[in-house]
Amino acid sequence: MPEPTPLMLESFEQLAKHRRSIRHFDPRAVADELLMRLLDCARWAPSGYNLQPTHFVLVSDLAIKMRLFTACMSQRQIVEAPTIVVFVGDRRAFQHNAEAMLAQERAAESISPEYETLLRRVLPLAFSHAPAGLGWLWKALLIPVAAIFRPVPSIPAVHQRFWLAKQVALAAMNFMLAAEAAGLATVPMEGFDERRVRRLLGIPRWCIVPIIVPVGYAADRPAGKTRLPLAGMTHRDRW
Numbered sequence: 001m002p003e004p005t006p007l008m009l010e011s012f013e014q015l016a017k018h019r020r021s022i023r024h025f026d027p028r029a030v031a032d033e034l035l036m037r038l039l040d041c042a043r044w045a046p047s048g049y050n051l052q053p054t055h056f057v058l059v060s061d062l063a064i065k066m067r068l069f070t071a072c073m074s075q076r077q078i079v080e081a082p083t084i085v086v087f088v089g090d091r092r093a094f095q096h097n098a099e100a101m102l103a104q105e106r107a108a109e110s111i112s113p114e115y116e117t118l119l120r121r122v123l124p125l126a127f128s129h130a131p132a133g134l135g136w137l138w139k140a141l142l143i144p145v146a147a148i149f150r151p152v153p154s155i156p157a158v159h160q161r162f163w164l165a166k167q168v169a170l171a172a173m174n175f176m177l178a179a180e181a182a183g184l185a186t187v188p189m190e191g192f193d194e195r196r197v198r199r200l201l202g203i204p205r206w207c208i209v210p211i212i213v214p215v216g217y218a219a220d221r222p223a224g225k226t227r228l229p230l231a232g233m234t235h236r237d238r239w
């Protein structure tokens with residue numbers, strides 16, 4: 001991979017500012033190879049401890065899309081877009097991915113033995129629900145007490161949905177920007193009944209669905225895009 005250059009920043013600025021939420025799609029399908037390239041960009045998003053909890057469920061079957069449409073508050077883009085990417089967060093990413101991730105990191109020499117030892121100590125503290133699936137409870141009870149004496153970060157085992165939503169959102173944003181770069185259109189969606197979506201798509205009960213992103217070719221683009229001024233949202237040294 002070449003190093004990024006200042007010219008790439010200009011291209012990125014254009015990309016970020018040009019991306020819009022598109023709600024009307026051309027029926028033209030997106031080539032699977034292209035879709036996989038976009039998902040590959042999503043996969044390269046960062047994640048806490050590199051645990052990579054994000055999964056993608058691709059829906060293009062019309063009968064399934066029609067049922068998804070109902071679960072998504074009848075938002076038309078679900079029917080119009082040729083593919084719907086359901087972004088899923090795996091609550092058991094620690095159990096499912098930690099060893100594979102550590103093995104890869106070791107093979108790539110991207111972690112030192114000392115850091116691996118530290119991770120092996122910290123990860124169970126942060127993620128494990130043992131014993132008896134109630135570990136989160138004693139962690140939740142201990143956090144306010146510990147926080148009196150020392151800084152305590154938010155603990156994924158306790159704030160699971162919050163932790164997962166962050167990881168999945170970063171992957172979804174990578175996906176949407178990659179789609180924009182490929183001349184495709186997307187719209188991020190939170191307007192859906194998560195329980196119905198999970199049941200319809202057979203998503204395991206240990207997963208959550210923070211965001212759904214239809215993808216395809218735009219049939220039309222909305223006019224003018226606005227954002228509040230940067231000065232009003234930037235705080236230096238303190239709020």
Ligand SMILES: Cc1cc2nc3c(=O)[nH]c(=O)nc-3n(C[C@H](O)[C@H](O)[C@H](O)COP(=O)(O)O)c2cc1C
Nearest residue numbers: 019020021022023075187188189190191192211225
């Ligand atoms: C987390 C999230 C959830 C959203 N949910 C929906 C949705 O359910 N339906 C929809 O039409 N747009 C949805 N949007 C799109 C926003 O309305 C849109 O991003 C915003 O108006 C800014 O417009 P732009 O994306 O074109 O810049 C969502 C956006 C985000 C970031």
